Amino acid sequence: MVKKVNLSKDSRLGSLQGPEGEFSSPDSRLAILQEITLALNSTLDPMKLLEVLLDSSIRYTGATTGSVILIEGDTLRIVASRGLGQDVQEKVALRVGEGITGWVAKHGEALCVPDVRREERYVMVKEHIRSELAVPMILENRVVGVISVDSTSEDNFSDQDLELLTIVGTQAAQILENAQSFSELKRRNVQDETLLEISQALGSSLVFEELFSQVSEILARRCELSQCFLVLVQPDSDELKISLAYGMTEEEMAKGQYARGEGIVGRVVESGEPIGVRDISQEPKFLGRTGAFRVGSEQMTFMAVPISLEGRIVGVLGGAKPFHGDKEFDQDMALLQIITGTLAQAVKIYQDAASEREQLLEENRMLKAELRERYNFEGIVGNSPAIQAIFQTIVSVAPTRSTVLIRGESGTGKELIANAIHYNSPRAEGPFVRVNCAAIPEQLLEAELFGYRKGSFTGAISDRKGKFVVADGGTIFLDEIGDMSPMLQAKMLRVLQEREVDAVGADMPMGVDVRVIAATHHDLEKLVQDGGFREDLYYRLNVVPIAVPALREHSEDIRLLAQHFLEKFALENETPQLKLGKDVLREFMAYSWPGNVRELENLIERAVILCEGTTIHAANLPPLRDDVHSAPQARTEQGFDSSVSEHFRELLGSSASRNIWANTMEVVERTLLSEALDSCDGVRLRAADLLGIHRNTLRKKADEFGL
Structure with a gap:
């Protein structure tokens, strides 16, 4: 026989009475109320309170087992049990209307079954159960769960147990x-705290990558998010890809590429609406392309919310x-939508900064390409043997990391040679840093070269x-290194030997990978002899020496250099191409050029x-x-023969010279033919007569030299 009890849907503790209007077991009623009161005073955890109620129910009804079951949709979930075993609690899944508890959950009525073996609705979850008592848990006229107790004895539960x-x-x-109610308050409090913490993070950093990392953490x-990611929409592209992520590897991020409308992310961008997936294993539109959102024993959710700014979708969180x-x-889902509203402006700033950064990178790439073109070997103008020897040295030394010492007067192009070495070396993509050691006071040069730590001296308000x-x-180019003080020379020696620098005020040295190119117009050997320059530093610097001749020492290149500068400044100033008159060339060849190539360049620019x-x-x-220069005067007083002899003696004494005969004959023939053609206004027949050679010989040589 099955006992049913109809309960009013608005029943409360004080209105529950027995048949005679009083509780049949006031002691039991009082005892259980006392236990409930004590439990309420000891914890606010609902699960612990339900377990206390279950324990009391089993004890006062003489039951063997029991369970508290909550309704979730159309299924029943055991949230607390006694005597059923962990396997039963995890594996048994009944539906509303199924079994005794399912019937109580569906109808909202208590049910007492004296003998479950005679009850067709009974579903066995554990052997040896003979009787069961189940009552509904009603909240606001809605059944939210069932409390059930079982016994191994038949007809174990009385009316008093039911009450x-x-x-x-x-x-x-x-x-x-x-x-x-408490959970809702707690949720709102957690949400408020989360939003407050995120708003503080938004104001703590101007670097968007750091900001996103903080928000994700x-x-x-x-919120227990295991992964978090950001997809940015590029206005000029339909391709979507993960820009930033938390809890994902770089390889997984790289796989996260989608088209508009493709997968969950693509649909969010296309529709502008948030999409949430409660179980990614059951959602065919979830692509799982990254492999980061792995489906294990737990049911995984996926949320994607659009980031909207000024009426357009700029990204997906x-x-x-x-x-x-x-x-x-x-x-x-609601929280993520609020967060995207606060992130929108930061995303816009990030996109603008990224676009500007890409533009700067492109400009930097173009500038480097321009510098490589400007400082390639073709940028070194000159056909004289001395310049050709420098060219050969650059070819040999550029691929290495050897230290180079460039010697020569001011204005001879020492920095041009240093640039050519750097931009034709494996370090061409790295920085090229110039330091003029003579232009910076000694007390500042140390900090300029080696840096300093905050507080190391007055005015050091931050690290540099x-x-x-x-x-x-x-590469670092140290111009005028001969003007460096002895104290700094010692620190320079350490950099060259140990490849590490000591910043002013630093506790530990810092390793650096830098190629050193130094230059000077001083006679370092004399400085070493006089004690003005360290001998050990001299040998460290003078690994590959390059001697740059003064312009007066390779005057055969003046015409070529002048033409080069004419073309350069005509292009820069957008003026028609000009020519040099014969009178100018005569003056150029007779002048000693104390300012060297720099003086010639400035003169041509002015002209x-x-x-x-x-x-x-x-x-x-x-x-x-030339009246202020004694050396040029002495030179002009020499005859042609003595000048040529002196030049050849210097050339033959240079160990760097190669192919002297061929180079010298080429320069002599080219110069003589060029001057003859200029004198004859370009008429080859007249020039051949002037030189006393056959016109075919002149034509052949002129074509050979491009004249």
């Missing part, structure tokens, strides 16, 4: 109602986490990198700007005077 368990069911419903800590119920899932650290991976015709004449130039 007692009804008290427990009502109180359990009240606990759940309080727990839901907050979501992982507070997404994440994944284990499924903890519909309510928490909906709350997480030295030029050696800035040049790490590239290009001021010349009003198509040919530059001597009248367009300032007077070229």
Whole structure:
């Protein structure tokens, strides 16, 4: 026989009475109320309270086992049990209307079964059960769960047990109602704290990568997100890819590429609406392309929310986490939508900065390409044997990391040679840092070269990198190194020997990978002899010496250099191409050029700007005077033969010279033919007569030299 008890849907503890209007077992009623009161005073955890109620119910009804079951959709889930075993609690899944507990859950009525073997609705979950008593948990006219107790004895439960368990069911419903209210308050509090923490993170950093990392860590800590990612929409592309991520490897991020409308992310971008997936294993539109959102024993959720700015979708914020119920899932989706609203402006700033950064990188690439072109070997102008020897040295030394010492007067092009070495070396993509040691006071040069730490001296309000650290991976060019003080020479020697720098005020040295190219116009050997320059540093620097001749020592290149500068400044100033008059060339060849190539360059630039015709004449130039230079005067007093002899003696004494005969004959023939053609206004027949050679010989040589 099955006993049914109809319960009013708005029943409360004080209105539950027995047949005579009083409780049949006031002692039991009082005892269980006392246990409930003690439990309420000891914990606010709803699960612990339900376990206390279950323990009391089993004890006062003489039951063998028992369980508390909550309704989730159309299924029943055991949240607390006694005597059933862990396997039963995890594996048994009944539906509403199925079994005795399912019937109670569906109809909202208590049910007492004296002998389960005679009850067709009974579903066996454990052997040896003979009788069962189940009461509904009703909250706001809605059945939210069932409390069930079982016994191994037939007809174990009385009417008093039914009344007692009804008290427990009502109180359990009240606990759940309080727990839901508390959970809602707690959820709102957690959400408010999460949003506050995120807003603080947004204001703490101007670097978007750091900002996103902080936001992701907050979501992982507070919302249990196992992965978080950001997809940025590029206005000029339909391709979507993961830009930043938390909990994903770089390889997984690289796989996260989608087209608009493809997969969950693509659909969010296309529709502008958030999409949440409660179980990714059951969602065919979830591509799982990255492999980061692995489906294990836990049910995994996936959330993707659009980031909207000024009416357009600029990105998608997404994440994944284990499924903890519909309510928490909906709350997480709502929270992500709020967060995307706060992230939108930061995303715009990040995109603008990224676009500007890409533009700067492109400009940098173009600049480096321009520098490589400007400082390639073709940029070194000159056909004289001395310049060709320098060219050969650059070819040999550029691929190495050897230290180079460039010697020569001011204005001879020492920095041009240093640039050519760097931009034709394996370090060409690295920095090229220039330091003029003579232009910086000694007390500042140390900090400039090696850097300093905050507080190391008055005015050091922050750390500063030295030029050696800035040049790490590239080349540093130390111009006028002969003017460096003995104290700094000692530190330079350590850099060259140990490849590490000591910043001012630093406790530990810092390793650097820098190629050193030094230059000077001083006679270092004399400085070493006089004690003004360290001998050991001299030998460290003078690994590969390059001697750059003064312009007066390779005057055969003046015409070529002048033409080069004419073309350069005509292009820069967008003026017609000019020519040099014969009178100018004669003055150029007779002048000693104390300022060397730099003086010639400045002179040509001035002439290009001021010349009003198509040919530059001597009248367009300032007077070229040699009266302050004794050496050129002595040279002009020499006869042609002695000048040539002196030149050849220097050339034959240079160990760097190669192919002297061929190079010298080429220069002589080219120069003589060029002058003859200029004198004859380019008429080859007249030039051949002037030189006393056959016209075919002149034609052949002129074609050979491109004249």
